Amino acid sequence: MNSATGSKPSIEPLLLKQRKEGILRTLVALFGAPTAWMIQLLLSEPLVAHACYPYQIPLSVPIWERLSSLLAAISLLCLAVALLSGFVALTAWRQAEEKSAVGGDDIETKVRRRRFTGKLGLMSSLIFIVAVIFNICAVLLTPLCSSWF
Numbered sequence: 001m002n003s004a005t006g007s008k009p010s011i012e013p014l015l016l017k018q019r020k021e022g023i024l025r026t027l028v029a030l031f032g033a034p035t036a037w038m039i040q041l042l043l044s045e046p047l048v049a050h051a052c053y054p055y056q057i058p059l060s061v062p063i064w065e066r067l068s069s070l071l072a073a074i075s076l077l078c079l080a081v082a083l084l085s086g087f088v089a090l091t092a093w094r095q096a097e098e099k100s101a102v103g104g105d106d107i108e109t110k111v112r113r114r115r116f117t118g119k120l121g122l123m124s125s126l127i128f129i130v131a132v133i134f135n136i137c138a139v140l141l142t143p144l145c146s147s148w149f
Contacts, residue, residue, distance in 0.1 A: 022114075029092050029121030032085025033128035040078040040135055044071055052145035062144050071144075075136045082132050086125035093118030 047070065051062035064070070096114035 025088055025092055026114075026117050026121070028085055029089035030117065030124060032088065033082040033125040033132075036078040036081035036085065037128045037131045037135070039081075040075060040132055043074050044135070044139065047071070048144055059145050067144060068139070071139045072136075075132070075139055079129070079132050079136065082125060082129045086122065086129055089118055089121030089125050093122055 047067065048062070051064050051067050052059050054063055093115060096111050096118050
């Protein structure tokens with residue numbers, strides 16, 4: 001037994017590991033899908049802009065032959081990350097719901113926080129999954145080097 005903390009030394013690393021995993025899960029649940037959407041936009045838009053307007057001259061076809069494949073790969077990877085974020089949020093929310101049925105008063109505040117962050121992460125993930133899907137539709141349905149007018 002550790003006299004300073006009043007706990008067993010073998011339990012302390014396990015509790016620290018669980019706390020770090022909980023923080024990582026919360027961060028993935030809250031910020032995974034928005035980050036995937038931002039990465040999709042920050043990679044796709046400049047690539048298409050440079051491929052279609054390399055020297056301030058609009059082109060009818062991109063300068064790279066495999067640009068549409070590259071954009072599809074970026075989009076699918078970002079969709080996978082957003083879906084993973086939504087799954088992590090859903091799992092965290094369900095686990096918090098299960099713990100709320102078992103827990104007591106001291107655990108109740110932690111469970112409420114986990115349930116709230118799980119719901120918030122799930123809502124955020126759903127919104128940004130839809131945004132990623134809309135961007136995928138834009139890549140698939142519009143010509144890459146078309147004019148706006």
